[in-house]
Amino acid sequence: xxxxxxxxxxxxxxxxxxxxxxxxxxxxxxxxxxxxxxxxxxxxxxxxxxxxxxxxxxxxxxxxxxxxxxxxxxxxxxxxxxxxxxxxxxxxxxxxxxxxxxxxxxxxxxxxxxxxxxxxxxxxxxxxxxxxxxxxxxxxxxxxxxxxxxxxxxxxxxxxxxxxxxxxxxxxxxxxxxxxxxxxxxxxxxxxxxxxxxxxxxxxxxxxxxxxxxxxxxxxxxxxxxxxxxxxxxxxxxxxxxxxxxxxxxxxxxxxxxxxxxxxxxxxxxxxxxxxxxxxxxxxxxxxxx
Amino acid sequence: xxxxxxxxxxxxxxxxxxxxxxxxxxxxxxxxxxxxxxxxxxxxxxxxxxxxxxxxxxxxxxxxxxxxxxxxxxxxxxxxxxxxxxxxxxxxxxxxxxxxxxxxxxxxxxxxxxxxxxxxxxxxxxxxxxxxxxxxxxxxxxxxxxxxxxxxxxxxxxxxxxxxxxxxxxxxxxxxxxxxxxxxxxxxxxxxxxxxxxxxxxxxxxxxxxxxxxxxxxxxxxxxxxxxxxxxxxxxxxxxxxxxxxxxxxxxxxxxxxxxxxxxxxxxxxxxxxxxxxxxxxxxxxxxxxxxxxxxx
Numbered sequence: 001x002x003x004x005x006x007x008x009x010x011x012x013x014x015x016x017x018x019x020x021x022x023x024x025x026x027x028x029x030x031x032x033x034x035x036x037x038x039x040x041x042x043x044x045x046x047x048x049x050x051x052x053x054x055x056x057x058x059x060x061x062x063x064x065x066x067x068x069x070x071x072x073x074x075x076x077x078x079x080x081x082x083x084x085x086x087x088x089x090x091x092x093x094x095x096x097x098x099x100x101x102x103x104x105x106x107x108x109x110x111x112x113x114x115x116x117x118x119x120x121x122x123x124x125x126x127x128x129x130x131x132x133x134x135x136x137x138x139x140x141x142x143x144x145x146x147x148x149x150x151x152x153x154x155x156x157x158x159x160x161x162x163x164x165x166x167x168x169x170x171x172x173x174x175x176x177x178x179x180x181x182x183x184x185x186x187x188x189x190x191x192x193x194x195x196x197x198x199x200x201x202x203x204x205x206x207x208x209x210x211x212x213x214x215x216x217x218x219x220x221x222x223x224x225x226x227x228x229x230x231x232x233x234x235x236x237x238x239x240x241x242x243x244x245x246x247x248x249x250x251x252x253x254x255x256x257x258x259x260x261x262x263x264x265x266x267x268x269x270x271x272x273x274x275x276x277x278x279x280x281x282x283x284x285x286x287x288x289x290x
Numbered sequence: 291x292x293x294x295x296x297x298x299x300x301x302x303x304x305x306x307x308x309x310x311x312x313x314x315x316x317x318x319x320x321x322x323x324x325x326x327x328x329x330x331x332x333x334x335x336x337x338x339x340x341x342x343x344x345x346x347x348x349x350x351x352x353x354x355x356x357x358x359x360x361x362x363x364x365x366x367x368x369x370x371x372x373x374x375x376x377x378x379x380x381x382x383x384x385x386x387x388x389x390x391x392x393x394x395x396x397x398x399x400x401x402x403x404x405x406x407x408x409x410x411x412x413x414x415x416x417x418x419x420x421x422x423x424x425x426x427x428x429x430x431x432x433x434x435x436x437x438x439x440x441x442x443x444x445x446x447x448x449x450x451x452x453x454x455x456x457x458x459x460x461x462x463x464x465x466x467x468x469x470x471x472x473x474x475x476x477x478x479x480x481x482x483x484x485x486x487x488x489x490x491x492x493x494x495x496x497x498x499x500x501x502x503x504x505x506x507x508x509x510x511x512x513x514x515x516x517x518x519x520x521x522x523x524x525x526x527x528x529x530x531x532x533x534x535x536x537x538x539x540x541x542x543x544x545x546x547x548x549x550x551x552x553x554x555x556x557x558x559x560x561x562x563x564x565x566x567x568x569x570x571x572x573x574x575x576x577x578x579x580x581x582x583x584x585x586x587x
Contacts, residue, residue, distance in 0.1 A: 017391065023383070024401060033419055037418070046424055047424075049429035050429045099312075103312045106306075106309045107308075110308065127566060128324065128563070129566055131520075131538070132327050132562070133327060136322070136330065137319065140326070142337060159314055159315020160312035191304045191308075222525070242414070242525060258418075261411035264411055268408060
C-alpha cells in the first residue's frame with residue numbers, strides 16, 4: 001500500500017521534472033544562443049544553416065565591442081551612455097523611493113479633508129494610457145527647454161513615482177500599527193519627525209521593492225529616451241544598444257551586437273539573483289506589463 | 291474648542307505638505323497634458339507654428355491614413371490574443387512550478403529569465419534567431435522537415451510571431467498565478483481532501499474559483515497595457531512588413547514624432563483612450579474589488 005503510494009509519487013515527480021526540463025530548455029534556448037553567437041567570429045555568425053556553437057570562443061568580442069561605437073572628443077560613446085544611465089538611475093530611484101513614501105504617509109497616517117479624493121484621482125491615472133500624454137508632454141518639455149536633457153526622465157518621478165508605486169507603499173503603510181504614530185505624538189513628535197524616525201525606517205522592505213522596480217524600469221526604458229534624447233552623446237545604454245542592430249555592418253557583425261546585448265542584460269539578471277524576493281514582489285503587485 | 295480647529299487646520303496643512311509632490315505631478319504631468327492633448331486633437335499642430343483649429347477633421351482623416359485601420363485591428367488582435375493566451379498557458383506552467391519538489395525554485399528562475407532580459411536586447415536577439423536565412427530556428431525547422439519560415443518578415447506570419455514572442459515573457463503572469471495559489475488558504479485544501487476531492491476536482495473547484503478575482507483583474511490590466519504595445523514593434527518589425535504589425539501606439543509615435551502631425555496623432559491617442567476607458571468602466575461595473583476599495587479608512 002505505502003509502496004504503491006510512494007511509487008505513484010515518484011512517477012508524478014518524474015513527469016513534472018521531465019516537462020519542466022523540456023520547457024525550461026525551450027525557454028532558455030534563445031539566451032543560450034545569445035551567448036553562443038556573441039562568441040562566434042563574424043563569418044561564423046553568417047553561415048547558412050546557422051551554427052549552434054562557435055568553433056573557437058572569441059572572447060575578444062567582449063573587448064572589441066567597447067571600441068566599436070565610436071568616440072566623441074576622445075570619450076567613448078559607451079562611457080557617455082553609461083554615465084547618462086547611471087545619473088538617471090540614481091536620480092530616478094531616489095525620487096521614486098523618497099516621494100512615494102512621502103506621499104503615501106500623507107495618504108495613510110494623517111486624516112484631513114480631500115485626502116481620499118486625491119487618492120482616488122491618483123489611482124485613476126493608472127487608466128490613462130501613456131500614449132495620450134506622450135505628445136503634450138513632449139511639447140511641455142520642449143517649452144521648458146528640457147529636450148535633449150535628462151530632466152524629462154527624472155522630475156516626473158519625483159512626484160510620487162507613479163500611481164502603482166504610491167499604491168504599493170500605501171498598502172504597506174496600512175499594515176503598520178497605528179500605535180506607532182500615537183505614542184510618538186504623545187511624546188511630542190510632529191508628523192515630520194514621525195515620518196523620518198519611525199515610518200521611513202519601517203518601510204524599508206517595500207521601498208526596496210519599489211527601488212528595484214525603478215532600477216529595472218530605467219534600465220530597460222526605450223520609449224522615453226527615444227522621445228527626449230536626440231543627440232548620440234545624450235543617449236542611455238538602452239537607446240544605444242537598440243541602435244546597434246541597425247548598423248550591424250558598422251559595428252562589425254552580429255557577434256559584437258550580441259556581446260553588447262549580453263553585457264547590457266547582466267545588471268538586471270544579477271540584481272534578480274540577489275534581490276529575487278523584492279523583484280518578484282514588484283512584479284506580482286504591479287501586474288503584467290504590456 | 292478653538293484649540294481643536296487649530297489642530298485640525300494644522301493637520302490639514304501638514305497633510306497637504308505630504309501630498310504636494312503628487313498634486314504638482316498630477317497637475318503638470320497628467321491634467322495639463324490631458325487637456326492639451328484633447329485640444330491638439332482638434333487642431334493641426336507641429337510644435338513649431340501655432341495650432342490651427344480644424345474641428346473634427348483629424349478624427350475623420352485618421353481613418354484614411356495608410357495602415358491606420360490595419361493598426362487598429364492589429365492592436366486588438368495582439369492584446370486580446372496574447373494576454374488571455376499568456377494567462378492560460380502560464381496557469382499550467384504555474385501549476386507545475388507550484389509542486390513541492392526539490393530544485394523547483396531553480397526552474398521558476400529559469401522560466402522567469404526571459405522576462406528579466408531587457409526588451410531591447412531580447413528584441414535584437416529574437417530578430418536574429420528568427421531570421422529567414424541566418425536564423426537558428428529555421429535550421430531546426432528544416433531539420434524537422436517543417437520547411438523554412440520568414441516569421442517577422444512576412445506579412446502572413448509577422449503578427450503571429452509577435453504574439454508567440456510575447457509568450458516568451460509569460461514568466462511574469464506565472465508569478466501572478468503562483469502568488470494567487472499561495473493566497474488560497476490551506477484549510478480549503480484540507481476540506482477538499484476530507485471531502486474526498488481528487489487533485490483535478492480540487493483544482494477546478496477550489497484553486498480556480500479562489501484565484502479568479504486576481505486573475506480577472508490582471509487580465510483586464512494586461513489587455514489595457516497590451517493595447518499600448520510599442521517596444522517590440524519598434525525594435526523587431528518597425529510595424530512592417532506592409533503594416534502587418536503596426537499598432538496604434540506605433541502609429542501615434544510615428545505620426546506625432548516622426549511626421550510631426552501632432553494633431554492627427556493626438557486624435558488617434560484619444561481614440562485609443564476611449565477604448566481603454568470603456569474597458570476600465572466595464573471592469574468597475576462588473577467588479578467591486580478593484581483598487582479604490584482600499585481608499586476608505
